[in-house]
Amino acid sequence: xxxxxxxxxxxxxxxxxxxxxxxxxxxxxxxxxxxxxxxxxxxxxxxxxxxxxxxxxxxxxxxxxxxxxxxxxxxxxxxxxxxxxxxxxxxxxxxxxxxxxxxxxxxxxxxxxxxxxxxxxxxxxxxxxxxxxxxxxxxxxxxxxxxxxxxxxxxxxxxxxxxxxxxxxxxxxxxxxxxxxxxxxxxxxxxxxxxxxxxxxxxxxxxxxxxxxxxxxxxxxxxxxxxxxxxxxxxxxxxxxxxxxxxxxxxxxxxxxxxxxxxxxxxxxxxxxxxxxxxxxxxxxxxxxxxxxxxxxxxxxxxxxxxxxxxxxxxxxxxxxxxxxxxx
Numbered sequence: 001x002x003x004x005x006x007x008x009x010x011x012x013x014x015x016x017x018x019x020x021x022x023x024x025x026x027x028x029x030x031x032x033x034x035x036x037x038x039x040x041x042x043x044x045x046x047x048x049x050x051x052x053x054x055x056x057x058x059x060x061x062x063x064x065x066x067x068x069x070x071x072x073x074x075x076x077x078x079x080x081x082x083x084x085x086x087x088x089x090x091x092x093x094x095x096x097x098x099x100x101x102x103x104x105x106x107x108x109x110x111x112x113x114x115x116x117x118x119x120x121x122x123x124x125x126x127x128x129x130x131x132x133x134x135x136x137x138x139x140x141x142x143x144x145x146x147x148x149x150x151x152x153x154x155x156x157x158x159x160x161x162x163x164x165x166x167x168x169x170x171x172x173x174x175x176x177x178x179x180x181x182x183x184x185x186x187x188x189x190x191x192x193x194x195x196x197x198x199x200x201x202x203x204x205x206x207x208x209x210x211x212x213x214x215x216x217x218x219x220x221x222x223x224x225x226x227x228x229x230x231x232x233x234x235x236x237x238x239x240x241x242x243x244x245x246x247x248x249x250x251x252x253x254x255x256x257x258x259x260x261x262x263x264x265x266x267x268x269x270x271x272x273x274x275x276x277x278x279x280x281x282x283x284x285x286x287x288x289x290x291x292x293x294x295x296x297x298x299x300x301x302x303x304x305x306x307x308x309x310x311x312x313x314x315x316x317x318x319x320x321x322x323x324x325x326x327x328x
Contacts, residue, residue: 045105063127073105103223103232146245149205163249166203204237
């Protein structure tokens with residue numbers, strides 16, 4: 001039987017619109033759809049893309065057997081490639097020439113959502129066959145799931161830690177300062193967590209590839225587009241949890257993240273955006289006066305790491321990494 005949602009959830013009340021940074025009232029019924037087959041809207045945000053967008057759209061055809069609508073938010077200036085690939089793959093393009101950032105672009109492409117599920121994914125994702133179906137099947141099997149994500153693989157087949165704990169002030173400071181020079185430090189290990197297989201509950205999921213039931217997306221009003229780029233996924237995961245739902249990583253659903261394709265020519269801008277969003281998130285989630293010394297300490301650590309990464313990017317790419325830019 002189809003779930004009957006309260007009128008406030010269907011309409012999107014004024015109170016929910018004011019709760020970007022607080023806890024939305026949870027709907028204790030199942031957020032997932034009751035219909036079968038499910039319909040899916042896949043949203044991606046393109047900024048002057050290259051061949052990666054074609055690989056994304058081509059591989060999506062083997063990722064699911066369900067009806068899919070693809071909407072591309074064009075945040076860049078070079079529209080011809082986006083329009084051509086959209087026409088070739090039956091996708092729709094939205095945008096008015098304004099770069100809204102990742103969260104803002106995704107919100108635009110998900111407007112007037114009528115499908116049962118919404119997927120937000122980077123255009124440099126390559127879908128493994130059946131991966132999206134596995135995500136949706138897990139969402140149907142776990143009715144308290146408010147957000148689901150796959151296992152992210154690097155191009156070399158190694159696992160990228162994409163299902164993580166929510167950052168704390170102390171843990172975030174330790175990870176920010178030590179993560180690059182001592183990758184196995186206890187702060188980073190606790191933040192990254194483990195990837196033991198199966199379906200596991202995490203604090204937040206990488207915005208490189210997310211699946212949400214449409215009802216959860218509407219109740220949460222999507223991303224907080226005050227985050228221009230980075231940390232909009234951390235903020236979303238925190239709000240999913242506060243609303244009483246679960247963030248689930250489905251490790252049997254695998255996608256390859258050819259990360260960095262959209263920022264290789266401008267790593268400094270991305271590095272600074274990443275650290276600006278990190279400071280914004282810490283300030284909003286730890287606003288108490290007594291937390292000020294820790295906020296300052298974390299902010300100082302982030303600024304130090306930001307400058308070190310910017311200097312490294314100016315010297316050229318690190319042969320140990322494909323880009324000096326931060327990763328989603």
